[in-house]
Amino acid sequence: MKYNEIVGNIVSIDRQITKKPLDYKQILSKYGKKKFITILGKMIKNRFLDEEIIQLIKEGVAIHQHPTVGQEASQTVAFSLLEKEDYGVPNHRGWGWAIGKGLDLKRMMAELMGKKTGYCRGKGGPYLADRENNLFLRSGIQGSYVSLAAGIALGLKMQQSNNVCLCLFGDGSSNAGYVHEGMNIAATSKLPVIYFCENNLYALFTPYQETTSVADIADRAVGYGIPGYIVDGMDAFAVIEVMTEAIKRARNGEGPTLIESKTYRYEGHTAYDKFSYGGYRSKEEVEEWKKRDPITLFTQRLLEFNLLTSQELESLKEKTREEIKEAVEYATQSAYPEPEDYLEQVYAEKEVFF
Amino acid sequence: MTKEILTFADAIKEGIREEMQRDKRAFLMGEDIHISNCTVTRGLVDQFGKERVRLMPISENGFSAAAVGASVTGMRPIVEIMFGDFILVAADAICNQAAKLRYMSGGQFHTPVTYRMSLCGMGGAGAHHSQSLEALPLHFPGLKVIYPSTPYDAKGLIKSAIRDEDPVVFYEHKLLYPVKGEVPKEDYLVPLGKGIIRREGKDLTLVSYGYMARLSLEVADELAKEENINVEIYDPRSLRPFDYEQLLKSIEKTGKLIIIEEDTKIGGVGAEIAAMVAEEGLFLLEAPIKRIAGKETPAPAGKYGNPFVIPTKEEIKSAIKKLLSKNK
Numbered sequence: 001m002k003y004n005e006i007v008g009n010i011v012s013i014d015r016q017i018t019k020k021p022l023d024y025k026q027i028l029s030k031y032g033k034k035k036f037i038t039i040l041g042k043m044i045k046n047r048f049l050d051e052e053i054i055q056l057i058k059e060g061v062a063i064h065q066h067p068t069v070g071q072e073a074s075q076t077v078a079f080s081l082l083e084k085e086d087y088g089v090p091n092h093r094g095w096g097w098a099i100g101k102g103l104d105l106k107r108m109m110a111e112l113m114g115k116k117t118g119y120c121r122g123k124g125g126p127y128l129a130d131r132e133n134n135l136f137l138r139s140g141i142q143g144s145y146v147s148l149a150a151g152i153a154l155g156l157k158m159q160q161s162n163n164v165c166l167c168l169f170g171d172g173s174s175n176a177g178y179v180h181e182g183m184n185i186a187a188t189s190k191l192p193v194i195y196f197c198e199n200n201l202y203a204l205f206t207p208y209q210e211t212t213s214v215a216d217i218a219d220r221a222v223g224y225g226i227p228g229y230i231v232d233g234m235d236a237f238a239v240i241e242v243m244t245e246a247i248k249r250a251r252n253g254e255g256p257t258l259i260e261s262k263t264y265r266y267e268g269h270t271a272y273d274k275f276s277y278g279g280y281r282s283k284e285e286v287e288e289w290k291k292r293d294p295i296t297l298f299t300q301r302l303l304e305f306n307l308l309t310s311q312e313l314e315s316l317k318e319k320t321r322e323e324i325k326e327a328v329e330y331a332t333q334s335a336y337p338e339p340e341d342y343l344e345q346v347y348a349e350k351e352v353f354f
Numbered sequence: 355m356t357k358e359i360l361t362f363a364d365a366i367k368e369g370i371r372e373e374m375q376r377d378k379r380a381f382l383m384g385e386d387i388h389i390s391n392c393t394v395t396r397g398l399v400d401q402f403g404k405e406r407v408r409l410m411p412i413s414e415n416g417f418s419a420a421a422v423g424a425s426v427t428g429m430r431p432i433v434e435i436m437f438g439d440f441i442l443v444a445a446d447a448i449c450n451q452a453a454k455l456r457y458m459s460g461g462q463f464h465t466p467v468t469y470r471m472s473l474c475g476m477g478g479a480g481a482h483h484s485q486s487l488e489a490l491p492l493h494f495p496g497l498k499v500i501y502p503s504t505p506y507d508a509k510g511l512i513k514s515a516i517r518d519e520d521p522v523v524f525y526e527h528k529l530l531y532p533v534k535g536e537v538p539k540e541d542y543l544v545p546l547g548k549g550i551i552r553r554e555g556k557d558l559t560l561v562s563y564g565y566m567a568r569l570s571l572e573v574a575d576e577l578a579k580e581e582n583i584n585v586e587i588y589d590p591r592s593l594r595p596f597d598y599e600q601l602l603k604s605i606e607k608t609g610k611l612i613i614i615e616e617d618t619k620i621g622g623v624g625a626e627i628a629a630m631v632a633e634e635g636l637f638l639l640e641a642p643i644k645r646i647a648g649k650e651t652p653a654p655a656g657k658y659g660n661p662f663v664i665p666t667k668e669e670i671k672s673a674i675k676k677l678l679s680k681n682k
Binding site: 087089118119120121122123124127129130131136137139141144147148149150151152153154155156158159161177178180181182184185188189344345346347348 | 381408410411413415416417419420421422427428429431446447451456457458459460461462464495496498518520
């Protein structure tokens with residue numbers, strides 16, 4: 001599908017492609033004002049945090065980062081729709097999933113800097129995890145998430161839990177064998193999992209069409225006999241709508257859903273990517289996507305629907321800036337783990353070296 | 355204690371059955387496990403149903419990772435990988451995901467999964483179904499690696515593995531499956547990480563595990579009768595953690611060490627044992643360490659070729675005699 005065909009739309013893959021224009025009234029009726037403001041707050045927090053981290057990296061702070069700037073209506077919104085006990089399985093591109101799932105900024109920043117006060121005691125770094133919010137460890141192996149998430153959903157189903165699992169992966173990793181294996185397992189046993197594929201058009205420096213057999217990754221849902229959707233990943237409302245439906249399906253025991261979110265990263269693959277403007281894509285292309293900035297778009301709609309005032313927006317931004325500043329301070333001042341801390345948590349027992 | 359005579363395969367089955375009865379969270383996943391090539395899980399579906407004996411697609415990496423996922427929700431998956439060779443297919447799930455989850459998450463998540471798989475180069479099934487790959491998972495801190503040689507140990511160890519809070523790779527040698535032995539009917543455990551002296555002797559310490567431990571035992575008995583040579587046999591049972599304390603005590607007594615393994619020699623389990631003994635107990639030794647291992651080839655197809663690449667009784671026997679004669 002051409003990008004302009006999905007703007008403001010959710011397109012379902014049911015062999016005969018049907019368009020479904022957004023019904024804002026209906027979406028608004030599903031959640032209260034508070035929820036929309038929370039989601040906007042998380043999107044803003046995500047943007048500011050990413051920008052702050054990019055700045056810190058430029059200043060020489062060692063943080064491993066794959067920026068999410070531009071993808072806030074996509075992964076950040078999707079993870080914001082989970083309950084605390086629902087599981088989230090992230091991929092490398094963050095930290096929208098972490099903020100969406102409700103992680104604490106201070107402990108996040110501390111972990112990213114490898115400090116002892118971080119979520120993983122400074123040993124995970126970018127491989128964030130939070131047991132309390134059921135955010136599973138971010139894996140560094142592309143596509144592994146899809147099989148890991150199938151297992152989490154299997155465990156939930158076997159224990160008759162009402163909770164679901166949301167799994168994030170990208171257009172690049174959609175081609176991994178791990179993805180096929182996990183989706184087949186999830187589909188076969190009708191597991192409560194939502195597969196959320198962010199198609200930001202580039203797998204590192206390679207345009208996804210060069211290495212992907214389909215134009216729309218959602219088409220692959222047909223091969224697993226599960227519903228597939230393409231959603232405008234720059235439009236928070238569209239993501240809210242399609243995610244709400246997929247979560248409902250999963251909770252009702254109807255099995256997995258594959259959602260392809262068409263989105264775009266403004267920044268490079270990492271903060272060190274020198275080729276992001278003009279190496280493998282044009283500056284014009286980046287500027288074109290920025291015209292439909294997800295945060296601007298969502299903010300405009302919320303203002304339009306009288307769910308937000310300009311004053312509220314300003315104070316939200318101010319509060320977020322303050323929060324990030326505090327988090328960076330907290331992380332910077334926190335201590336690194338002691339040498340012996342690096343030898344722990346290998347096994348349940350303290351010392352099993354051989 | 356009431357005892358029964360069970361095959362190695364049935365001993366593992368009974369261990370799994372008891373643990374699944376004891377703990378509702380324990381369940382089986384794998385390919386064809388309702389019928390089970392190796393017979394270990396055959397029939398368990400009749401007792402526990404398809405919910406707890408879950409058939410998996412031919413996706414070893416996918417379902418080995420799914421087991422990690424299921425375990426973090428509180429389940430205790432027992433995964434069968436039909437042939438140990440397929441650990442290479444599932445290596446990411448086992449070595450990257452399961453092994454590292456506890457450490458990377460700073461202890462927030464852990465993954466109590468048991469990965470069972472058969473090994474052996476003597477069935478004649480060739481290079482993709484008969485390799486000995488026990489050295490591979492040894493290289494990953496976070497994993498425990500178990501390799502029993504008797505029905506008693508197999509049952510006690512599989513029960514410990516299922517109850518363990520860490521991911522365990524549990525190897526079963528195909529030629530051991532029909533071997534019979536006494537197994538208690540009552541609940542008992544064999545702890546992970548504890549070796550055993552299988553046979554006492556004063557002349558030489560022989561380390562071996564799995565089927566090779568059994569073969570070595572026969573060799574030792576024959577040598578005692580034929581040559582009046584008394585070989586002490588140490589079976590570590592767990593390759594990681596490895597119980598070196600008992601091994602070093604044995605070497606202190608005999609002064610000589612020979613290691614028998616079916617796996618290839620370079621970078622193998624024997625190499626690790628030899629290195630550890632050299633580091634910790636070099637001056638206990640009166641002679642150089644000797645390793646008898648598989649030849650540096652993939653496993654040949656057909657049973658005819660096996661004796662040319664895998665240690666035989668004759669090879670072990672002559673190596674022992676040679677090692678002892680050098681020191682006379």
